[in-house]
Amino acid sequence: MPVMDKLKAISGKAAIVGVAESDEIGRVPGKGPMELHAEAGRNALADAGIDKSEVDGVFTAGYSTYDIAEYMGIQPHFTDSTSVGGSSFVIHIAHAMAAIEAGYCEVALITHGESGRSNRARAAGNPGLPGAQYEMPYGIMGAPIGYSMACNRYMHQYGEDRTREAMANIAVSTRKWANLNPKAFFNDVPMSFDEYHDSRWVSWPFHLPDCCLVTDAGAAIVITSAERAKSTKKGAVRVLGAAEGHDHGILHQMPDLTRTWGRHTGPQALEMAGVTHSDLDLAMIYDSFTYTVLATLESLGFCEPGEGADLVANQRTAPGGDFPLNTSGGGLSYTHPGMYGIFTVVEAVRQLRGETGERQLDDCKLAMAHGTGGTLSSTGTVILARD
Amino acid sequence: MADGYNKPIPIPQPESDYYWEGAKAGELRLRHCDDCNQAYFYPRNICPECGNNNTSWIVASGKAKVHTFAIVHRPPHPGFMDDLPYVPAIVELEEGPRMATQLINVTPEPEAISIDMQVKVVFESITDEISLPKFEPA
Amino acid sequence: MPVMDRLKAISGSAAIVGVAESDRFGRTPDRGPMELHAEAGRNALADAGIDKSEVDGVFTSGGYSTYDIAEYMGIAPHFTDSTSVGGSSFVIHIAHAMAAIEAGYCEVALITYGQTGRSDRARGALNLYGVTPGLPNAQYEAPFGIIGPPIAYSMAANRYMHQYGEDRTREAMANVAVSTRKWANMNEKAHFYDTPMTFDEYHDSRWISWPFHLLDCCLVTDGGAAVVITSAERAKSTRKGGVAILGAAEGHDHAILHQMPDLTRTWGRNTGPQALEMAGVTHSDLDMAMIYDSFTYTVLVTLESLGFCGPGESPDFVANQRTAPGGDFALNTNGGGLSYAHPGSYGIFTVLEAVRQLRGETGERQLDDCKLAMAHGTGGLLSSTGTVVLGRE
Numbered sequence: 001m002p003v004m005d006k007l008k009a010i011s012g013k014a015a016i017v018g019v020a021e022s023d024e025i026g027r028v029p030g031k032g033p034m035e036l037h038a039e040a041g042r043n044a045l046a047d048a049g050i051d052k053s054e055v056d057g058v059f060t061a062g063y064s065t066y067d068i069a070e071y072m073g074i075q076p077h078f079t080d081s082t083s084v085g086g087s088s089f090v091i092h093i094a095h096a097m098a099a100i101e102a103g104y105c106e107v108a109l110i111t112h113g114e115s116g117r118s119n120r121a122r123a124a125g126n127p128g129l130p131g132a133q134y135e136m137p138y139g140i141m142g143a144p145i146g147y148s149m150a151c152n153r154y155m156h157q158y159g160e161d162r163t164r165e166a167m168a169n170i171a172v173s174t175r176k177w178a179n180l181n182p183k184a185f186f187n188d189v190p191m192s193f194d195e196y197h198d199s200r201w202v203s204w205p206f207h208l209p210d211c212c213l214v215t216d217a218g219a220a221i222v223i224t225s226a227e228r229a230k231s232t233k234k235g236a237v238r239v240l241g242a243a244e245g246h247d248h249g250i251l252h253q254m255p256d257l258t259r260t261w262g263r264h265t266g267p268q269a270l271e272m273a274g275v276t277h278s279d280l281d282l283a284m285i286y287d288s289f290t291y292t293v294l295a296t297l298e299s300l301g302f303c304e305p306g307e308g309a310d311l312v313a314n315q316r317t318a319p320g321g322d323f324p325l326n327t328s329g330g331g332l333s334y335t336h337p338g339m340y341g342i343f344t345v346v347e348a349v350r351q352l353r354g355e356t357g358e359r360q361l362d363d364c365k366l367a368m369a370h371g372t373g374g375t376l377s378s379t380g381t382v383i384l385a386r387d
Numbered sequence: 388m389a390d391g392y393n394k395p396i397p398i399p400q401p402e403s404d405y406y407w408e409g410a411k412a413g414e415l416r417l418r419h420c421d422d423c424n425q426a427y428f429y430p431r432n433i434c435p436e437c438g439n440n441n442t443s444w445i446v447a448s449g450k451a452k453v454h455t456f457a458i459v460h461r462p463p464h465p466g467f468m469d470d471l472p473y474v475p476a477i478v479e480l481e482e483g484p485r486m487a488t489q490l491i492n493v494t495p496e497p498e499a500i501s502i503d504m505q506v507k508v509v510f511e512s513i514t515d516e517i518s519l520p521k522f523e524p525a
Numbered sequence: 526m527p528v529m530d531r532l533k534a535i536s537g538s539a540a541i542v543g544v545a546e547s548d549r550f551g552r553t554p555d556r557g558p559m560e561l562h563a564e565a566g567r568n569a570l571a572d573a574g575i576d577k578s579e580v581d582g583v584f585t586s587g588g589y590s591t592y593d594i595a596e597y598m599g600i601a602p603h604f605t606d607s608t609s610v611g612g613s614s615f616v617i618h619i620a621h622a623m624a625a626i627e628a629g630y631c632e633v634a635l636i637t638y639g640q641t642g643r644s645d646r647a648r649g650a651l652n653l654y655g656v657t658p659g660l661p662n663a664q665y666e667a668p669f670g671i672i673g674p675p676i677a678y679s680m681a682a683n684r685y686m687h688q689y690g691e692d693r694t695r696e697a698m699a700n701v702a703v704s705t706r707k708w709a710n711m712n713e714k715a716h717f718y719d720t721p722m723t724f725d726e727y728h729d730s731r732w733i734s735w736p737f738h739l740l741d742c743c744l745v746t747d748g749g750a751a752v753v754i755t756s757a758e759r760a761k762s763t764r765k766g767g768v769a770i771l772g773a774a775e776g777h778d779h780a781i782l783h784q785m786p787d788l789t790r791t792w793g794r795n796t797g798p799q800a801l802e803m804a805g806v807t808h809s810d811l812d813m814a815m816i817y818d819s820f821t822y823t824v825l826v827t828l829e830s831l832g833f834c835g836p837g838e839s840p841d842f843v844a845n846q847r848t849a850p851g852g853d854f855a856l857n858t859n860g861g862g863l864s865y866a867h868p869g870s871y872g873i874f875t876v877l878e879a880v881r882q883l884r885g886e887t888g889e890r891q892l893d894d895c896k897l898a899m900a901h902g903t904g905g906l907l908s909s910t911g912t913v914v915l916g917r918e
Contacts, residue, residue, distance in 0.1 A: 001581055002603050006629025031432075032400035033659070038433045045438070052438040056526055064609050066780035066908045067660055073435025075778040077527050077795065079617065079909065081608045084590050091605065095621070098628035103531025104620065104775075121398045121659030126588055128558060130597070244630075245603045249596035264603065377592045378605065395656050395672070397664040407664075428783075429665050455684035455788060458735035463672035464656075472735075475671045477680060477783045487783040489669040497735055502687040519668050 002243070007272040014097040015229035015236030016384065018048025018222030019346045022113065025217035025335050026185050029118040034063070034071045036113030036218030036337075041072055044220035049233030050107060055222075057105030059096060060112070061088035061339060068111055078105035084246060085373025086286060089221070089342035090380035094242035096223045106224060113218030114337035131250045140251065143288055144211050146375040148203040150257040151291035155205060157258060158306040164205070166309035167290035168196045171209045171332060173318035174287060178329025180319060180359035185213050186333040210290045212331035212340065219342040221349075237349045240366075241273030241383035251375045258306075259299050260372060265381035266300030273383035275366060277302055280383075282351050282367040283323070284344035287330040292372055300370065300381070319359065327351060327359050341371025341380065352386040392513050394466035399516075405444060406430045410518045415447040415508050417482055428484035449508035451478035451522060454485055456502070458495050478506060478522055492523040527774070532803040539623040540760035540767025541915065543573025544877045547639060547749030550866065551716055554644045554747075559589070559597045561639030561749030566598055569751035574764030575633060580753075582606070582631030584622060586614035587640060587870050594637055604631035610777060611904025612817060615752070615873035616911035620773035622754045632755060639749035640868035662781045671782065674819055675742050677906045679734040681788040682822035686736060688789060689837040695736070697840035698821035699727045702740045702863060704849035705818060709860025711850060711890035716744050717864040741821045743862035743871065750873045752880075768880045771897075772804030772914035782906045789837075790830050791903060796912035797831030800899070804914040808833055811914075812895040813855040813882055815875035817903040818862045827901060831912070855892050858882060872902025872911065883917035 020043030022028070022036040031039070037060065045052055057078035058065045065079040078099045082088055089112050096108035125132060131140075140146060155163045175191040178184035191209060199208040229236035243265035248254045270276060283302070287293045294308035303311045317325035326332075328347035331340040348367040350356045364386070371380045399407045406429075409416035417426040420434035421441045433440045456476035462468045474490040491509065493500050506522040513519055545568030547553075547561040556564070562585065570577055582604035583591045591605040604625045608614055615638050622634035656667045671677060686694045706722040709715035722740065730739040760767025774796035779785045801807060814833070818824045825839040834842040848856035857863075859878035862871040879898035881887050895917070902911045 001632060003629035003632065006627070010628055030401050032402055034400070034661075035402050035432060038431060042433055042438050042440070063660075064611075064780065064905070066610055066777045066905055069777065070780040070784050071431055071435065071661070072433070073438065075776065075792075077774070077776045077799075079608060079610055079775055079777060080606070080621070081610065082591075082606050083609070084592055084605055084607065094630065095606070095625075098624040098630065099621075101531070101628060102535055102624035103528035104624060104773075105527060119659070120400065121663070129589075129593055130559075242630075243603070244605055245601065246592045246595065246605060247601040249590070249592040253596050261601070268603075374590070374592050377596075378590075394670070395663060395667040397668050398658050399664070400659065403664060429661050455680045455687070457676055457679040457683055457737075458732070459670060459676055460732040460734065461675070463670065463676055464667075467670045470670070472732075473670055475669050475676055475680065477788075485783050487666040487669055487671050487781075502684065513668075517668075521669070 002268055004271060010097060010101050011240050011272050012238045013226050014100050014223055015226045015238045016221055016223055016349050017229045017232040017234065017236060018044040018050065019349045020044040020047050020220055021183065021346065022218035025183060026215050027117055028115065028216035033113045033115045033119065034068065036216065037068050037111040038072050040113060040218035040220035041109055041111045044222050047234065048222040050222060054107045055109045057096060057099055057108035059092040059108060059110040062114065084378035086288065086339040086341040087371035087373035087378045087380040088339060090345060090369060090371035090382055091244040093223065093239055093345065093382050094244055094380065097239050097242060100225050106228065108223040110221040110342065112220065112339065112342045114339060115216045116214045116337040117216045135250055135252065143375065144206055145203045146251040147289045147291055148206040149251060150376055152205050153257040154291065154295065162309040166294055166312050167210055168193055169312045169315060170290040170293050171196050173315050174326050174330045174332045176318045177327050177359060178333030181329045181334055184329035184334040185215055186329065206289060212288045212336035215335045215337050217335045217337040219346050221342065221345055234353060237352050237384050237386055239382055240385050241269035243268035244380040246378035248377050249374060254376060258295055260295055260376050261379040262296050262299035262370065262381065265379045269381040269383050275383065280366050280368050281364040282327065282348060282361060283325050284348045284367065284369040285326060286341055286344060286370055286372040287326055287332050288340065288372065295376065296370060296372060324361050327356065327361065341373065344369040344371060345382065348384050352384060394464065396514060397517055402432050403430045407517060410510055410520050411516065413510050415449050415520050416444050417447050417484065419443050419445045426482040426484050428486045448481050450481040450525065451506050453502050453504050453506060454479045456490060456500055458497065474500065476522065489521045490523065491521050527799055529802060535623060535627050536771050536803050537769045538757055539626050539754055539770050540757045541752055541770065541880050542755055542760045542763040542765065542767050543569040543575065543753030544880045545569040545572050545751055546714065546877065550714060550748045551746050552643055553641060556747065558639040558641050559594065562594050562637040563598050565639060565749035565751035566635055566637040569753045572765065573753040575753060579633045580635045582622060582625055582634035584618040584634060584636040587638065610909035612819065612870040612872040613902035613904035613909045613911040614870060616876060616900060616902035616913055617775040619754065619770060619876065619913050620775055620911065623770050623773060626756050632759065634754040636752040636873065638751065638870065638873045640870060641747040642745045642869040643747045666781055666783065674906065675737060676734045677782040678820045678822055679737040680782060681907060683736050684788040685822065685826065693840040697825055697843050698741055699724055700843045700846060701821040701824045702727050704846050705857050705861045705863045707849045708858050708890060709864030712860045712865055715860040715865040716746055717860065737820060743819045743867035746866045746868050748866045748868040750877055752873060752876055765884060768883050769916045770913060771916045772800035774799035775911040777909035780905055780908050785907060789826055791826055791907050792910040793827050793830035793901065793912065796910045800912040800914045806897060806914065811897050811899050813858060813879065813892055813898045815857060815879045815898065815900040817872055817875060817901055818857055819871065819903065823903055827903060831901065850890065858887065858890050858892065875900040875902060879915050883915060
């Protein structure tokens with residue numbers, strides 16, 4: 001089990017000093033996924049005011065580090081291509097902190113890039129994985145179907161109508177945030193509750209607006225020691241808490257379709273940071289689907305099982321509400337190229353820095369960013385703070 | 388696709404469209420960093436040396452020298468079965484960068500090919516979209 | 526750049542407490558790769574005397590996420606690492622596990638590996654020819670028939686021959702092949718346990734990709750392996766005690782062959798010195814070296830890069846069967862990837878053998894008084910390297 005004394009001893013010792021997206025996000029048919037990695041990496045280094053030659057740790061997912069490092073012209077002394085789906089890039093933050101603390105590297109660059117919308121060269125799935133034998137033959141393929149099946153179980157346990165209302169609340173409140181973010185795919189497109197309820201079914205119980213976007217985008221994060229962070233362009237957003245893990249790979253192996261591994265990573269990350277839920281000014285929760293937010297809020301301990309519907313009721317998570325959630329517009333309305341997790345961190349850092357313009361929260365000092373990967377399989381949580 | 392062509396065919400990516408269009412048109416196009424004042428391969432919009440994107444395209448002379456080669460006797464892929472033995476190579480272009488290719492119009496024997504020998508590009512059309520830049524003795 | 530003061534501070538803070546292969550090994554048409562992971566994992570935990578329920582860190586590579594392997598084995602980990610840089614991955618995981626344990630993220634790390642390189646073809650495995658659409662290799666190397674390690678590594682070897690002499694390189698490659706086979710003849714788990722090899726047989730074997738004979742190339746086998754790591758403190762109470770992780774280093778300078786800065790130098794030029802300095806030892810202190818031998822040439826270029834000798838000097842270093850049983854430089858004592866096993870990503874087996882030699886468990890081939898060992902993995906196309914220095918008190 002994680003050792004809290006040791007974790008507390010490294011809390012805050014590393015800091016995020018650069019974040020960025022690729023030059024363009026959304027529909028980017030003119031750039032391939034590796035180029036999105038490279039653009040985002042360059043932009044995040046510029047954001048930090050750190051030269052590429054100083055990067056000695058490279059982290060990525062979906063590619064090996066040697067593919068991305070070669071493309072960017074980096075020769076790293078620490079390499080981590082841990083790939084657990086959309087949570088990977090949040091988990092990389094925890095790994096980077098350990099690597100920096102151990103002395104393996106000083107400047108860690110985490111890059112992401114995917115052309116979810118425009119990719120020309122999709123790799124085939126691995127026919128040797130259990131999903132290919134035990135789920136795909138039944139048409140259980142891809143995230144919307146798997147997650148909708150989990151959602152239906154939740155509805156069964158906690159009530160269909162109140163779950164539906166909660167899902168609508170999340171879809172609509174997230175869209176309102178997107179309407180305040182010029183980079184959001186749906187920046188110009190409002191959504192009413194009626195539009196939500198009237199939209200077509202993708203995989204019942206999921207309407208189309210229950211499902212995240214499919215876009216092209218890249219993002220990157222630069223991490224260094226808290227000490228070195230002081231001399232970077234924008235200073236430090238310190239990593240106070242971090243946790244990760246998973247309890248299954250494919251859907252039918254999930255112990256409880258209504259509880260994610262966030263039940264461990266939420267408490268661990270908060271305790272490591274020495275804070276509680278109520279101390280948080282912002283939560284960035286991976287919203288691959290509206291249901292993902294409900295299951296995750298409960299698992300992380302923001303409320304009890306089945307109470308997520310009350311937590312998000314009455315647009316409490318929308319702009320002006322008292323629980324700011326997914327202020328970028330999320331995977332539902334801002335961007336979602338495939339593995340969205342890194343974007344939860346990008347927005348959290350920007351809110352903490354006060355860089356988010358119209359959607360900027362007042363006095364945002366402490367944020368949680370949380371990624372989910374696989375089929376509700378893996379979670380990674382970080383607690384970030386501005387001094 | 389050319390009839391019977393069953394070897395790997397490149398899938399151009401956005402940053403390499405212009406490269407493969409050039410090959411189809413009989414030009415070996417290289418990325419050039421205008422800050423480093425140096426060409427590089429393979430094509431990326433952002434210079435792998437300095438990380439800037441102050442980059443342009445140049446047309447290579449097509450002249451190169453052999454950096455290394457091998458002579459393949461066991462096919463790595465069914466498509467190369469009828470080509471055995473064939474001669475994959477890395478060549479160093481006159482402009483500086485190295486690229487991977489195949490040597491053609493050479494006798495596939497160690498005595499007949501030498502490292503540092505001068506070669507020049509020839510384009511072999513394999514599909515309507517793709518021509519591969521291969522090299523032969525200059 | 527790595528910070529040596531910090532690295533020295535964690536040197537020896539973690540230990541390897543369990544190692545094992547899968548039950549079935551070599552040709553296993555009746556075992557899939559995930560099953561080999563699970564078998565090896567179970568065996569390594571038994572070797573350590575640690576229950577599966579205590580595992581809270583899972584490491585793997587090779588087309589699997591940790592959630593695939595952990596689910597298969599029934600583990601719910603609190604630390605997960607699926608860093609994949611080819612055959613060096615599992616050596617690099619050791620460095621990562623030490624940092625994770627030191628940070629407090631986990632207490633017992635399990636690294637598992639399983640691959641059915643030999644039997645894959647019968648089951649229509651993914652990506653049989655190693656060409657991934659969208660990666661630069663698919664555009665800039667594969668179309669020319671530069672597919673798979675034997676061709677790429679032979680091209681690098683030819684450059685080495687050009688720089689340092691064909692005849693002496695050839696003799697060195699033969700020395701590596703023959704000496705490694707002699708070690709395999711002393712390891713009953715080795716694929717070529719019963720098959721000796723003469724120099725004539727080496728030179729007469731057929732060409733795969735000139736300058737590589739068949740006997741310059743590693744085996745293609747089926748097999749799994751696993752390693753269990755915990756803190757040095759906790760290692761004391763395990764079944765066999767700990768083999769201390771004294772030094773660790775990793776990195777890469779390219780992915781595909783033509784991007785390699787110098788075809789005769791690997792990133793081992795950085796990981797060798799870093800791992801040794803972190804351990805506070807020098808080359809001459811080592812009692813053995815386990816050097817990834819995907820090909821005979823890999824050994825030559827790696828020995829030089831790691832600093833065992835200068836560039837171009839490895840033919841002298843391995844001359845006269847100096848690395849064979851009874852020689853004064855014990856190298857790849859399990860029989861290596863060339864003659865023991867090589868399911869695809871062999872690196873983890875360098876660690877298994879080093880640990881067993883340090884424990885004195887290797888029977889006929891056991892070295893006298895083996896206290897300090899290096900294990901070194903290479904991944905990709907001479908791209909990534911990982912080095913660890915291991916010690917037994």
